[in-house]
Amino acid sequence: xxxxxxxxxxxxxxxxxxxxxxxxxxxxxxxxxxxxxxxxxxxxxxxxxxxxxxxxxxxxxxxxxxxxxxxxxxxxxxxxxxxxxxxxxxxxxxxxxxxxxxxxxxxxxxxxxxxxxxxxxxxxxxxxxxxxxxxxxxxxx
Numbered sequence: 718x719x720x721x722x723x724x725x726x727x728x729x730x731x732x733x734x735x736x737x738x739x740x741x742x743x744x745x746x747x748x749x750x751x752x753x754x755x756x757x758x759x760x761x762x763x764x765x766x767x768x769x770x771x772x773x774x775x776x777x778x779x780x781x782x783x784x785x786x787x788x789x790x791x792x793x794x795x796x797x798x799x800x801x802x803x804x805x806x807x808x809x810x811x812x813x814x815x816x817x818x819x820x821x822x823x824x825x826x827x828x829x830x831x832x833x834x835x836x837x838x839x840x841x842x843x844x845x846x847x848x849x850x851x852x853x854x855x856x857x858x
Contacts, residue, residue, distance in 0.1 A: 747780075791824060800824075809844075818847070
């Protein structure tokens, strides 16, 4: 039982990608790599500069023009069995693009076991994704 039900219209939702080294450093593929000079907070500006240096990106580059090298699905935020079922529908009979490392991490051991019982894990593996233990480190391995 919930206090309130919220309905979201996602008709205009665009895919999101990261341009930096953490999930908060990203945006819609219709956006651009930020310019650190436009950030007034010195700590945030330094974080942006460090991320762009590490990623080898130039401010103003359209995010849609940055090649995807890693795809990460799961863990705490989107690793529920319902999420993995939706991912499996997309990945069934498909392969990850050459040069892209795909990692899928279930949100818990219970979800992992269920996904394996339902055959979802095999769909991910067949698509070329790494199927990890629950609570595995993100893309650091």
